[in-house]
Amino acid sequence: MIFANPINLGKLRKKIVECSKGEKVGKIIDVVYDSADNIKPNAFIIGGSFWEEFRESLGLIHDIDPVVHINEIAYIDDKKIKLTIPRDELPHKLQNGVIPPHSLVYSALKRKTVVGRDGMKVGRIVEQIFFPDGKVAFIIGGSFLEELSEKLGFSKDWDLLLPTKYIKSIEDDIIHISLNKDELHSTLNNEILDEKEALKYLNKIQAAHDAEIKRLSYTALSHLEMRGRTGGIS
Numbered sequence: 001m002i003f004a005n006p007i008n009l010g011k012l013r014k015k016i017v018e019c020s021k022g023e024k025v026g027k028i029i030d031v032v033y034d035s036a037d038n039i040k041p042n043a044f045i046i047g048g049s050f051w052e053e054f055r056e057s058l059g060l061i062h063d064i065d066p067v068v069h070i071n072e073i074a075y076i077d078d079k080k081i082k083l084t085i086p087r088d089e090l091p092h093k094l095q096n097g098v099i100p101p102h103s104l105v106y107s108a109l110k111r112k113t114v115v116g117r118d119g120m121k122v123g124r125i126v127e128q129i130f131f132p133d134g135k136v137a138f139i140i141g142g143s144f145l146e147e148l149s150e151k152l153g154f155s156k157d158w159d160l161l162l163p164t165k166y167i168k169s170i171e172d173d174i175i176h177i178s179l180n181k182d183e184l185h186s187t188l189n190n191e192i193l194d195e196k197e198a199l200k201y202l203n204k205i206q207a208a209h210d211a212e213i214k215r216l217s218y219t220a221l222s223h224l225e226m227r228g229r230t231g232g233i234s
Contacts, residue, residue, distance in 0.1 A: 025087050028045070030044070030045040036169075041070060064094060068081075126142075
């Protein structure tokens with residue numbers, strides 16, 4: 001498999017895609033999966049420069065982003081994604097059959113709300129992790145832990161990990177999963193955490209919360225004492 005270790009889509013997007021002749025193709029902007037029943041990465045959609053993508057969004061030029069299938073990738077190193085074919089042999093996403101109608105794309109999945117077994121909102125997809133065995137998992141943001149972490153001023157990004165095997169169905173606006181949010185494993189800064197590390201970080205957040213409550217209580221008592229000494233309380 002081309003992925004020697006688990007890697008985030010965000011890190012892949014920073015790498016230059018280079019064809020077999022050494023020519024720059026662009027960078028990954030989207031992922032194509034086989035289908036809703038088999039969420040396995042099939043291909044990547046490659047975008048050009050920011051200016052090129054901007055002109056495409058305005059309709060000034062045709063949106064003909066090339067498509068690279070997984071089996072056309074020779075290797076991935078620290079800086080680039082090397083292809084096995086030349087740039088001029090790559091199909092583009094508007095060609096018939098290049099992206100079949102039953103396929104899924106990452107950009108569309110990100111717009112859907114993830115709902116747990118209990119019918120409660122879990123969050124939305126914010127990232128994806130590729131594993132060496134060909135499987136993928138999504139990182140869900142907007143969870144109660146993330147909101148608590150942000151409220152307490154933590155800069156670290158706390159999210160939940162969703163392996164695709166727990167996805168029950170995908171509708172127009174909703175992704176139904178077979179677990180509730182408190183049953184999902186945690187990630188920190190888009191890295192997978194084991195249960196020990198997750199508990200350690202959660203305890204750190206709770207300690208900060210308790211310290212803040214204690215500080216507010218102490219401040220309130222101090223104000224009352226001050227008012228008493230100055231005659232503010234009869």
